[in-house]
Amino acid sequence: MSHGPSAPAQGAGHAAHHDTPYVPVFTPGSARAAELAALIRRYPEKRAALLPALWMVQQDRGWISEAAMLEIAEQLGCTAAYVKGVVTFYTMYHQHPVGQHFIQVCTTSPCLCAGADKVVEAFLEHTGCKELGLTSPDGKYTVIEVECLGACGFATPVQINEDYVENVTPEKVPAILAGLKD
Numbered sequence: 001m002s003h004g005p006s007a008p009a010q011g012a013g014h015a016a017h018h019d020t021p022y023v024p025v026f027t028p029g030s031a032r033a034a035e036l037a038a039l040i041r042r043y044p045e046k047r048a049a050l051l052p053a054l055w056m057v058q059q060d061r062g063w064i065s066e067a068a069m070l071e072i073a074e075q076l077g078c079t080a081a082y083v084k085g086v087v088t089f090y091t092m093y094h095q096h097p098v099g100q101h102f103i104q105v106c107t108t109s110p111c112l113c114a115g116a117d118k119v120v121e122a123f124l125e126h127t128g129c130k131e132l133g134l135t136s137p138d139g140k141y142t143v144i145e146v147e148c149l150g151a152c153g154f155a156t157p158v159q160i161n162e163d164y165v166e167n168v169t170p171e172k173v174p175a176i177l178a179g180l181k182d
């Protein structure tokens with residue numbers, strides 16, 4: 001069980017973000033188009049390449065817009081609704097622009113019992129994020145709560161972009177933030 005809204009629906013509390021004019025990621029002849037074509041060849045169905053295709057878009061653009069979902073749907077021969085269903089299922093895909101440092105704090109019961117809620121509060125306070133899921137005014141940070149990060153013995157674990165930090169306490173938060181590279 002999580003404290004408060006668990007892994008808030010991304011986009012909740014956000015102004016609508018638009019990605020126009022949309023510049024396609026998989027432009028014919030581009031390196032990304034070749035990469036996607038190579039991936040598709042590995043699978044019996046095109047749409048099996050959906051998860052890595054989404055990663056490519058997120059790596060290049062930082063988030064996955066509705067226009068990007070449509071582009072992927074066209075590339076993989078499925079509907080935009082199918083793509084959106086996958087994007088909205090996984091908290092790892094961003095449906096709106098997020099901060100340079102995307103901070104995910106586990107607030108599932110074991111970590112909550114160890115004080116994860118206080119860790120969340122400390123991140124919000126020291127990043128300047130007004131609330132969960134909203135990006136700080138300087139664009140550097142977004143903090144969300146997530147379910148079990150698979151490091152229950154090291155409460156509270158926090159994932160910052162691709163990196164894990166374990167045994168996080170509120171007191172450690174300022175030093176952790178200071179150690180993040182711009």
Ligand code: FES
Binds near residue numbers: 108111147148149150
């Ligand atoms: S419950 Fe927090 S990492 Fe598993």
